[in-house]
Amino acid sequence: MSDSRVALITGANKGIGLETARQLGRLGTIVLLGSRDQARGQHAAETLRGERVDARFVPLDVTNSDSIAAAARSIERDFGVLDILVNNAAVMFHGEDGLASTTSMRIFRETFDVNFFGMIETTQAMLPLIRKSPSGRIVNLTSNLGSIAEHSDPHSSIYHVKISAYDFSKVAVNMFTQHLAHELRDTSIKVNAAHPGWVKTDMGGPHAQLELADGARTGVQLATLPADGPTGGYFHMGVHMRW
Ligand SMILES: NC(=O)c1ccc[n+]([C@@H]2O[C@H](COP(=O)([O-])OP(=O)(O)OC[C@H]3O[C@@H](n4cnc5c(N)ncnc54)[C@H](OP(=O)(O)O)[C@@H]3O)[C@@H](O)[C@H]2O)c1
Numbered sequence: 225m226s227d228s229r230v231a232l233i234t235g236a237n238k239g240i241g242l243e244t245a246r247q248l249g250r251l252g253t254i255v256l257l258g259s260r261d262q263a264r265g266q267h268a269a270e271t272l273r274g275e276r277v278d279a280r281f282v283p284l285d286v287t288n289s290d291s292i293a294a295a296a297r298s299i300e301r302d303f304g305v306l307d308i309l310v311n312n313a314a315v316m317f318h319g320e321d322g323l324a325s326t327t328s329m330r331i332f333r334e335t336f337d338v339n340f341f342g343m344i345e346t347t348q349a350m351l352p353l354i355r356k357s358p359s360g361r362i363v364n365l366t367s368n369l370g371s372i373a374e375h376s377d378p379h380s381s382i383y384h385v386k387i388s389a390y391d392f393s394k395v396a397v398n399m400f401t402q403h404l405a406h407e408l409r410d411t412s413i414k415v416n417a418a419h420p421g422w423v424k425t426d427m428g429g430p431h432a433q434l435e436l437a438d439g440a441r442t443g444v445q446l447a448t449l450p451a452d453g454p455t456g457g458y459f460h461m462g463v464h465m466r467w
Pocket residue numbers: 234235236237238239240241258259260261264284285286287311312313314315338342365366367368419420421422423424425426427428429432
């Protein structure tokens with residue numbers, strides 16, 4: 225049974241993106257699983273369909289303008305509207321020391337290409353479809369590693385966790401969230417940033433604190449906010465974080 229809402233989740237072939245699609249799908253939302261790899265995307269959609277979720281694979285590499293434009297066209301053709309956009313796709317490169325002074329420009333550029341520029345371009349392409357929704361929701365997956373307040377607090381658990389390229393990209397995601405929410409403040413569209421927590425995924429690793437089901441919870445909450453819900457915020461499990 226569908227509630228007829230349509231959601232696009234980027235990077236939904238695994239991890240928090242796939243779990244977000246699963247949880248939204250269980251609410252009756254039609255979930256479009258963005259994946260840059262066809263086989264992985266189709267497999268993920270088949271898995272969710274096996275769980276009675278209305279899931280469909282959408283080819284989407286957020287670093288490829290043609291791919292983004294094609295995804296927007298296919299959603300326009302098939303649904304004419306997009307109710308929920310979850311900007312989830314991201315990368316975190318290991319193998320360098322993560323320091324601001326020595327991280328290579330290649331790592332900075334590749335990280336920003338996916339985590340920041342990909343998010344902006346995908347959002348800009350989808351926004352005309354989201355504007356057609358009576359209650360558009362945009363959720364940008366960020367991190368507590370994107371909080372300048374946390375990084376500058378010696379008592380914070382992340383004070384010594386410095387992964388420069390990733391951290392900088394998530395600060396930018398937070399500012400993008402703020403600016404877009406301000407721009408859309410007089411519409412019904414809500415734009416928020418979600419810190420999922422430290423989650424057991426390929427990115428979070430096996431020692432992370434949260435299981436996937438809890439890791440997707442913040443994003444799902446923000447994707448399903450009621451009309452009087454917040455916009456322009458930075459949340460973890462319903463609690464506003466320090467920017
Ligand atoms: N896990 C954590 O502890 C944690 C903590 C804070 C924030 N987050 C954030 O939560 C989000 C999801 O993280 P995760 O832990 O689920 O990561 P993950 O398991 O590594 O999954 C990342 C997803 O992004 C996709 N992706 C990467 N580059 C892409 C591109 N160019 N186009 C489209 N998709 C692309 C990946 O696709 P492929 O399979 O093709 O690589 C994969 O589906 C990210 O924004 C991350 O920064 C995670």
